[in-house]
Amino acid sequence: MPQIEQMQKANMEKAIEKKRRPTKSRKRNHRQGETAGTHLTASVPRAYSNETAAAVQTRLREHRFDHAELICITDPEDRLLGCVVLEDLIALPAETPMGDVLKALPMVRVDEDQEKLASLALHHRLTAVPVVDHGGHFLGVVPPLALMHILRHEHVEDLHRLAGIKRETHQAREAMESAPLRRARDRLPWLMLGLAGSALATQVVAQFEAQLQDRIAIAFFIPGLVYIADAIGTQTEAIAVRGLSLSHANLRSLLGGEMRTGLLIGLTLAAVTLPIIWLIFGDFYLALAVAVALFSAGCVATTIGLFLPWLLGELGTDPAYGSGPLATILQDVMSLLIYFAAVNLFLF
The missing domain is CATH 3.10.580.10 (CBS-domain)
Structure with missing residues (x-):
């Protein structure tokens, strides 16, 4: 024994x-x-x-x-x-x-x-x-x-x-539970970056002052175009921040899938918008410019909405702070550039 x-x-x-x-x-x-x-x-x-x-x-x-x-x-x-x-x-x-x-x-x-x-x-x-x-x-x-x-x-x-949090980390808890002064300090830099981006977007519009004066109807579609791009990007960001923590697929696969989704969304919005604008304003080329801008903005917004949360996560930054303000201003500037490029191509 x-x-x-x-x-x-x-x-x-x-x-x-x-x-x-x-x-x-x-x-x-x-x-x-x-x-x-x-x-x-x-x-x-x-x-x-x-x-x-x-x-x-x-x-x-x-x-x-x-x-x-x-x-x-x-x-x-x-x-x-x-x-x-x-x-x-x-x-x-x-x-x-x-x-x-x-x-x-x-x-x-x-x-x-x-x-x-x-x-x-x-x-x-x-x-x-x-x-x-x-x-x-x-x-x-x-x-x-x-x-x-x-x-x-x-x-x-x-x-x-x-809720879109990858792990029960100190960083995630701090974002929800820290003092208001600390939370403001964490969020303000991104919002200041967004403010600078807003100034850039204003400058983009100012560069096309002559076209706007020549055909005032061009300006009518700027708010709607910017809103749609932001809405598509916000949807993608919410899905991306949550989905990146659940999916085991590589970034190339996820990005390819989201770009195809953006193509379908943009194509649908363009197909709905083109006949309506043509019917109301009686201007086929204006309707075509807006439709092309919507189609392109949908593709760009979904790509930015997925790529930015992933990039910020890889850099060790909480995507909840930076992806929204940064993605919004990027989408706004890109949408405006695409829109005015389409306007110049089809109307001038």
């Missing part, structure tokens, strides 16, 4: 050492703290299949464990064979071999994502989940308190994703 205990003690020390020295595949996930290995405890009761219930019961009384609800049965190479629940162990006859009563429970690898771990526990109604390495060697269990922590974390993370 002392020899068995010495072997189990050595195996436990080996398991703890394996946990401390994660493999390369674990290291990538371990930085995020979202793997099974992050939450496991190695201080749990263990037994071999040929040990009797009486021997295991004695060891349970003589040692203190972090979690004792599952008695994990291993072979001499420390590979997990199954488990026995504590309440079943207490009711066993003294001479019953543990191998006769062990039950195979679902187990997870040490580098498994914690979300899958929590789903497994819920599906199989487990209060603790055994953890093994890639060779099937037993390392420990994820106890109930850790499972509750994982479930809470994943629940909050999903709620934040719905």
